[in-house]
Amino acid sequence: MDFRTLAASQDALAGISADALLLVVAGDKLPAGFDKTLAALAADAVKLGDFDFKGGRALTLHRPAGVKATRLVLAAAGKGSLKAARAALNAALGQLKGRGAAHAAVAFVGFDAGIEALAEQAVQATAESVYVYRHTKPSAPAAGALSKLSLVASKDEAKAAKAGLARGEAISAGIELARECANRPGNCATPTFLAEQVKALGKDHGIKVEVLDQKAVEKLGMGSFLAVAKGSDEPLRFIVARYEGAAKAVAPVVLVGKGITFDSGGISLKPGAEMDEMKFDMGGAASVLGTLRAVAELKPKLNLVVVIAACENMPSGRAVKPGDVVTSMSGQTIEILNTDAEGRLILCDALTYVERFKPAVVVDVATLTGACVIALGGVRSGMYASDDELAAALSAAGDAALDPCWRLPLDEDYDEGLKSNFADMANVGSRAGGSITAAKFLQRYASKYRWGHLDIAGTAWKGGAAKGATGRPVGLLTHFVLSQAK
Template identity: 45%
Template sequence: MEFSVKSGSPEKQRSACIVVGVYEPRRLSPVAEQLDKISDGYISNLLRRGDLEGKPGQMLLLHHVPNVLSERVLLVGCGKERELDERQYRQIITKTISTLNDTGSMEAVCFLTELHVKGRDTYWKVRHAVETTLDSLYTFDQLKSKKDETRRPLRKIVFNVPTRRELTLGENAIEHGVAIAAGMKATKDVANMPPNICTPAYLAEQAKDLAMTYDTVTTNIIGEKEMQELGMHSYLAVGRGSRNESMMSVIHYQGTDEKTAPIVLVGKGLTFDSGGISIKPSDGMDEMKYDMGGAAGVYGTMKALAEMNLKINVIGVLAGCENMPGGDAYRPGDVLTTMSGQTVEVLNTDAEGRLVLCDALTYVEAFDPELVIDVATLTGACVVALGKHATGLLSSHNPLAHELLNASEQSGDRAWRLPLWDEYQDQLESPFADFSNLGGRAAGTITAACFLSRFTKKYNWAHLDIAGTAWRSGGKDKGATGRPVPMLSQFLMNKAGVETEH
């Protein structure tokens, strides 16, 4: 897909299609009014006849509008002008792209970026139009023998901005939107891959490919032999029941002076989670290929970062592992010695993500990081608490938590902060080890983060639980969402001093 911006009046556009908005009830946007004027009231006459009310997502495709140079005009219902918010704007863009793709319009000039969205400027509207467009056109058909192909797919969109002064803003918005969408696509491609293909070794190959593609990236892979030497016995225990070797991929992005402390992102990479000996119910177990959503999100963020060439140092860790039952699998009742030296009593082998992450979080101390964020599909309790809309955010450092929440609001990739009070730590007590890997049913998301917090004392740390937001369940719409790439990318852009609010 090719994107560009320009500034010009609609009557001068010669394109396969012009896209303009209509508010409810039957009220033309300023750009639609201009088209109506040059067409001698053609559009307003149609609206008076009741062809379009202007409700959100309504579409009316017109051909050969009098005195208009473009072949088609697509009228898009935008709802009530005062109620047009970010969510509705993205929904309108999604429906518009779907309609354009079905009409055979291979290019379009879109004036929807001139709509008034509460509290959002031209940069935001263009960037989110790009991200939403590419997200809505995503398909995963690599493994299908017959692919559904649109006969005349949409190939080019020009976004119109109100004044020439905003062209640079629009160009920056496109550049950033395309990079973030590329990161989301990379995340979705890896996460959607079936577990017989996407193993820890496959994750490692994707990490190495990043280093082949970008001069700013280097990658090294830590296998089981080196993990053993490092004392990562907790991480190794989780993978013992699988024939697929555990592999931790460490991706270094250097965008500034090497003396600058890096930001570290650690992603849980359980390429399949059967639950181990504490085996999961069979219903929906196919979706446990998404238990590497954290690693996929970190991988996609590293790609977006490299595409934008941000002036910042970042290390992404993909903690690849597979949790399977087997003759050598770890058991409930086992006591594991972590890389940090702390011991853990295993109460449930399906609380395995924290046992992998704890050693990865200890490992990254060696980088003397500015801060560390771990990303994990960690708890079903997070889905119960927040549903599919918000990522759970827990942190021991208030400024970092606030920066992430700010990035989540800017990007539209929402997070919600949960408490991390000391009172919850008591739920992890064990009579046989320093603590257990399970805090019981109550406050499961919080006690999982409490567990991780015991391995993060040497740096500022935040935890993102994406169990509810990394993928959609069931039916034909099942698949990875690409989250939290937008939030993390925005966070890193803010850290790099990239101006995104004007």
């Protein structure tokens, strides 16, 4: 996809040459001084009852008189928030699906949001509209004709528009990589496959990559991670990637991703219904991999370490059993009451491992608990943070990326649910507050640095007819990492 800016004033948009001119309008009318030809066409459409300025409305006019573009698409954004702009653009792009428009020009009218943020969302909306998964489905329909998007900007807006396009392209590439990895079935997207994807990214962008096998993990004493992997014939992989954009002395940002490439629940076997969706249980790993790609393309002046603990959780004669006690890399012992609470068991060893980097901040990302889905649904990711400043930074990053999260508590009282008579802690508490007790479990391994946790069980994928990975929270994570550059 070719993304670029197009210099034009809003009183001369009718002269833009394109297969489609997408006019995304905030408010209840076009502003004074707007292109007279387009204003007349919009007014006529409103008068005929074909269009109004209520958010979400879109209308296509074919070969309109006086307009150089072959199609004019009117799209209303209502009050004009950034979220509304994205929704209106989605509606406008939907008008082009299945049609022959190869080049679309987009003009935003009447928005308070800056052109940089609008440009970023324009790229992401377009990239999403043309994405088609086809790795195991070669019969999938073609992505469509759209291959070029021009963002209309004034000369004063050009620099900001180009910055927004660049960030949008990088995030979109990261989202697509995350979706491609997560959408592949478990017999394709194995721990070894994830390691290969990181190696390929490292080769393309000069990123240092280290992949640890079982012997190396055993040597490190990652007894908790090893316990989860025991039941599978697929070999585990512990993947470490380092982007170095600042001096070595600069403490890195560290992202840790849960990479359970298929989760059967282990001996605590899940119900059969919708178990196929457990191929998405590596959504945390996919998202930190996608973020690494976005950061590598944007080249900010910071250091970033990405760590992925990858394995399957399967039942077998070797599998860990409810009631077993394992020793984590930290030396703390864990009574495994439920083998389906495995994500925290692999993450805890990863959180201990990253102490060696003396990080500025660590954020782990995991499709961790069904309890978070019940609490927040598929709109916001659950967010936990060790301090208010970090919580505010993660929240602001989510808002800027239209990839929102919501802070949940870490009160000490929730620790009571993890008490065990036979180990330092149990791996689960009661059903009540399940996402919180999972976060409290992880917090015990993250006391030596600033720490955040994103529970993306509700946001990493969609089920039903729209089943597929979303690529979230690549947008949030990329904005957060960029905000940490000094």
